[in-house]
Amino acid sequence: MADVNRGDRPLSPHISIYRPQLTSMTSILTRITGNAMLISALLIVWWFLAAATSPEAYATANGFLTSWFGDLVMFLSVLGLWYHTLAGVRHLIWDQAIAMDIETAYKLGWGCLGGSVLLTLITVAAV
């Protein structure tokens, strides 16, 4: 039969039938952090464009990014950025087909979670 349903086929259920595990949760968190950072990335581009435009535009953008709300967004972004970075390193390790047994994968997962908090605290203290 001709394929009349090209590109719009039904999917078998997958996410909904699995119990949450550290490995699956740390995996989905990589995707969430990576995509959520679009917001802070656009805010930072806005900040640079404003600085390149005029002192008034810069005052608005800089004021927003250093307000309590801007601080909160930047803090969460740094946390997400470090998590995404560590989880990315984990993928680079896995790409070499090493550390793939479940016990090591769990250790690396906790390492990503703990390491991102630690790096965030260091960043906040240093910047």
Place this chain on the structure above:
Amino acid sequence: MRYLTDRKRAEGMGSAKSGTAHHWSMTVSSVALLVLIPLFIFTFGSALGSSYEEVLAYYARPFPAIVAVLTFLVGFHHFSGGVRVMLEDYVHGLNGQIAIVVMTCISYAAAAAGVFAIARLAL
């Protein structure tokens, strides 16, 4: 169409048909970002909140400006690759195609805006 065997119809339709180039592009950009992101966090972090004159002077220096340009180019390229895979996984049919086009355009528009701003500050 009924002259085709089931195997012929299935050939080339699998999920592993392509994707090596995409995966390698994400690998290369991720390693580059491993270097760029810490540099960007600490250069941008020290400029954020400074006065207008300080920011102009800071981004007139080559190192912070080049780090920022590379972070925008490589970062938004990496983002567009990542968001594309997410949309391919969760948004299907025409909506998925539209979403991928829109997000790809946003990625490169944001990168271009960022690079333009740095060029204006630096030169």
